[in-house]
Amino acid sequence: MIVTVTPNPSLDRALELDRLEVGAVNRARRVHVHPGGKGINVSRVLVRHGIPSLAVLPTGGADGRRLVELLDEQGVATLAVPVHGDTRTNLTLVEDGGTTTKVNAPGPRLTPAEADALLAAVELQLALRPGVLVGAGSLPLAAGETFFVRLAELAARHGVPFALDTSGAPLTEAVRAGGLALVKPNDDELADLVGRELVTVGDVVDAAHEVLDAGNRAVLVSLGAHGAMLVDPEGAWWAGGPPIVPLSTVGAGDSTLAGYLATDGDGGDRLRNAVAFGRAAVLLPGTAVPGPTDIDPGAVRVVHNPDPRLALKEM
Template sequence: MIVTVTMNPAIDKTVDIGKFEHGGLNRIKNVEIDAGGKGINVSKTIKELGGETIATGFIGGTTGQLIENVLNEMGIKNDFVKIESPTRTNTKLVEEGGIVTELNEPGPVITEEAMEELLTKLEGYASEETLFVLAGSVPASVDKGIYGKIADAVHEKGAKVFIDADGELFVKSLDSKPDYIKPNNVELAEFFGVEGDITVEDTVGMAKKLMARGIEHIAVSMGKDGAVFVSNEEKFKCKGLKVKTYSTVGAGDAMVAAISYGVEKGLSYREAAKLGVATSAGAVTTIGTKPPTREVVDELLAQVECEEI
């Protein structure tokens, strides 16, 4: 069972414009509205791949109800904690050529009672058969150590944890030894204080340092250059795929989703990683934060090439 946790979900409003005119008039060509937030994107992608998840986190107000309605219509199981503050709306301005400007709202206020309710839900789902995906930002009122706290609690019941976060959330989660993490190479370089161009060797070296802290599987995305994967058993790089890019928003979520799906289905880490690269490439071709179809993913999967490092 895969449980996705989105503490700061959003209605993603993707707006197509020709070229953004700062301080001037911008005429909108098209608008797409999606239920979003990293964990929710993971759930949507796993559903498209043919898997099942339980999506949880916090939702509130009419925007939160819209997210719940969308997931129900998609057949995605969900079990959110309902709060009074409305769920945020994030606006993404997409220019011709794929340049994206994101305007993200900060998110709602989370009370201690709501947080305790969520923690109780998560512990109830935790077992040796559960993989938790903790993804994305948290509202400002939530302590940045929350992912580590959740990981420690569910690890006690034998569950696995996949964390996809950045900044302080990422740093404070490492002591909990998540089973899987997916930073990108820039985030990893910032964490280790590496400046300048980041080589594959740099990336592998940084990943190995994290493995020494007890993290068993590390996927480092590198945009169009593909991704590096490191585990206790192997180190390999998968080349990026050439696709027509609409927007890179959601590409990382797609990779997390596919790896999680692959792991649950019993695939080797390498096969799950290849599926992750294909799904991520498919995601950049879609409008808004919609996942690629399974048909598109399978076509791209046949093109994925990996090499030992």
């Protein structure tokens, strides 16, 4: 069992259109409505691949109820913690060719008591010793920048590995506190974390080692169209494949994380599967998640300890 925690979930509406005309009336060809939030997406992918997963999330209002209904329809078990504020709705505009414009709402303002209730719900699941705890996504208003630090401390208390996918100050706080089994930023988030631009493979490896030196065990870095890298004490790996034309890039990083968690083996094997999952996700509309028939690990090339002088844009 893999437990995911999404502190700021959403109901995601994706609209497909030929071309976005800013300041004009745009008409969509199709509309997709999916459960949203990074941890929720990880659970959705895992369940599609037959891996049990429980999604823990705060919910409020009609959209919160609809979110839980959609997850139930997809076979994803949920532990919903009631909050007074309404669950947010996010909007994604997807143009032909895959250009994606995303508008994310801020979400409800959690009271200290509601944040504590969410953590208490997670701790009840940690007592059952799941294989991994995943914390992912943005934090709702007033949750506090150390929410994921508190979550990591709970996981450590119960001996459960904790994987984190977030950004900004919450990422900085959690990385500095240490004890993370896996940190999953994209290249921009990692650059923000270390305070410098990442241009080459060596830049990414050096930045990842700063994360490891803070007491964390592995770093999985999404590079967008240029693949992904994994850095741990055993070395570094890069993985990628032939260029593809995306339908939607929303949720691709979440599928990448799910592919990593779904795989046994060494770093190269896990990274290959992670990238295969992420590549499959961008070929699907909206925030649809890939199933077993969508995954093609054979299209992914893996390089152990790639040349540090290579520019990321050349990968």
